[in-house]
Amino acid sequence: MKVTVVGAGNVGATCADVLAYREVANEIVLVDIKEGFAEGKALDIWQKAPINLYDSRTIGVTNDYEKTAGSDVVVITSGLPRKPGMSRDDLIETNAKIVKSVTENVIKHSPDAIIIIVSNPLDVMTYAAHLKSGKSRNKVMGMAGILDTARYRAFLAEALNVSPKDIQAVLMGGHGDTMVPLPRYTTVGGIPVTELIDEESLSKIVDRTKVGGGELVKLMGTSAWYAPGSAAAQMVEAIVKDQKRVFPVCIKLEGEYGIDDCYLGVPVILGKNGVEKVIELQLTEDEKALLETSRGHVKAVMEVLDKMNA
């Protein structure tokens, strides 16, 4: 199996590192536009192999897509991260150009690859890559839901003083402050979370999750990478090992949830064919209204991209 990660910055290098030490693929190619940067990161990860005991080969290249040829999965993390005071949507102009040109290069050399987008604004960059690739929607998806649910689950684990391993949750919508965590579908070791925590504390956790990315940007001056890189690697692993994992993933909706032609996070089954099924939950009227607000937000940013393309 061969996996390419484009962008050897914070998120891309973390993703490549997780893929290597979990031996998800035997060949991992890291690409960056900055001369020598991906080569250095890949070499560093390879030199960790005798310490952490793995044999996945990591290779770094500067903008040389021939070396990525025949990749089974490609993760695109190239692009600017936001700084304090910015929203993810502020990145659209620069990152759309990067994501479109990277997708073109990827497709040229790996026409059969499944593509996972990480660059922000996530839902609209998934749209940009999907358009450029000309692939079926199940092969071009965005990573955000695993990260956002992980934040939600981590906050809950802390509040309840339980292991994060035992918290299962679903979250839907766009990767922005309008995302929709779903307490009704949150369990702790099989117990509905609402039986273990009061409404006010749960609602504070939901609110903190929605701005979870911004909390880290404020603390660090740039955005997060350990959890995002690991989340992208988890998606790659589900595909490469045909695990049929159930994750929230950003995909083009074609009628599911009564939504057409919009890229949003929804629960899916992820396996060797990419998104193998979109799972449709029976949402309450309140949950539907929250999802509609999120759809409206993403759609407005998709229209900005359409104008840039026009």
Ligand SMILES: NC(=O)c1ccc[n+]([C@@H]2O[C@H](COP(=O)([O-])OP(=O)(O)OC[C@H]3O[C@@H](n4cnc5c(N)ncnc54)[C@H](O)[C@@H]3O)[C@@H](O)[C@H]2O)c1
């Ligand atoms: N979807 C999510 O949940 C999520 C989470 C975290 C970060 N992000 C996004 O991921 C992106 C990367 O974040 P980061 O922290 O790794 O940033 P970073 O600045 O550390 O790394 C980005 C890398 O992309 C490279 N790059 C730029 N243009 C390129 C091109 N044309 N070809 C190849 N490489 C190119 C840069 O040289 C840089 O090394 C940002 O857009 C950020 O907002 C998304």
Ligand SMILES: O=C(O)C[C@H](O)C(=O)O
């Ligand atoms: O917050 C950001 O800008 C990066 C990413 O989308 C995140 O949620 O960590």
